[in-house]
Amino acid sequence: MDDELTTLAFLDYLELEKTSPVRHDYIAGQLFEIETLSPQHDRLAINIGSGLYDRLRDTHCQVFTAEMKLWIPSADVAYYPDVMVICEPEDGHPNYKTQPRLIVEILSSNTVATDRQEKFFAYQTLPSFQEYVLVPQDQIGIELYRKTAEGSWEKTLLNPKEDLHLQSLGLTLPLTEIYEDSLMD
Secondary structure, eight states, rough: OOHHHHHHHHHHHHHHHHOSSSOOEETTTTEOOOOOOOOOHHHHHHHHHHHHHHTTTSSSOEEETTTEEEGGGGGGGEOOOOOOEEEETOOOOOSSSEEEEEEEEOOOOOHHHHIIIIIIIHHHOTTOOOOOOOOOOOSSSSEEEEOTTSSSSEEEOTTTTTEEHHHHHHTEEHHHHHTTTTOOO
């Protein structure tokens, strides 16, 4: 019975989001309005999303940006990741995805704690999830979390002169490309 109530609440959320002028995260039946994105945040997401799209064009993987929801049934949450890559062909729901391989979050002062803790813990419950990238807006540098073969997570800090190597996708994004027209002026 509880599963039916959760499912109904999530389905109601999906219907609300179709017509809502603002986006919401869904956490155990409660809705939390998502802050408006800054131009810098938007630029970083576009740079990363387009860089991934260009490199994944001839693969079965798909790149989604902040308009696609990620539903995590085991945690009863749905978020809008800034960028995510789905490589599972059966993950085909038009309004949400459930099997990301890569998730990227652009950090802001209002979301940094949630992105590093609450969201990361929820994302880790997804078997398909292999890499998590946190991108600060106020400085050039990346935090990369990668799932090991043993199931633990390794953290790597990248400096401005390094490239972002995404093992889960077999590709590289230079930080200069990620931060182009953002902090690189």
